[in-house]
Amino acid sequence: DAGITQSPRHKVTETGTPVTLRCHQTENHRYMYWYRQDPGHGLRLIHYSYGVKDTDKGEVSDGYSVSRSKTEDFLLTLESATSSQTSVYFCAISEGRDGNYGYTFGSGTRLTVV
């Protein structure tokens, strides 16, 4: 319905393993974002993309990388997962930069690092 899907919805992984989360959109929006949500912190921006192969860091980018090879897909990779990366991860899309049009969010991926 929303035109943005995240996979997987839940994942448990071990410390030190790489993990990739996928965001797929069917809205053809140029701008895509990865956020993490932690209690008491609201949402914090990890990385964002302003076009195919155009990405940049957000405020909490350490330990994360992203790739965008197609307009519709935005991948978030945890190179070597740590317990501090246990969180709920949200992908978002927007029509304009800065999210000034407002975001459309995916349903999230709950990641647990053990």
Added chain:
Amino acid sequence: AQSVTQPDIHITVSEGASLELRCNYSYGATPYLFWYVQSPGQGLQLLLKYFSGDTLVQGIKGFEAEFKRSQSSFNLRKPSVHWSDAAEYFCAVGAGGFKTIFGAGTRLFVKA
């Protein structure tokens, strides 16, 4: 520094009663302001947004918000709360340069 403050971590309201959720921001220029709602296990959904013009904005699900520049506030209101409104509400400000700052959220409980 740019920031968004939601003073109330949680609020309990009786069904049918009015609701006001507070949001204060710190931002040097005229901000873009948003309210989002998040139901359990779901992503955030945009309720309404303010860019310019009329300071009272209407959103979905019967919500409205009023921008008060003098108070640096953007409070969310609803005249009559329904049980289905129980959720977490986030205020956010578009701070430019791909940066949107979210408040920590206010969880709304609705009692019968």
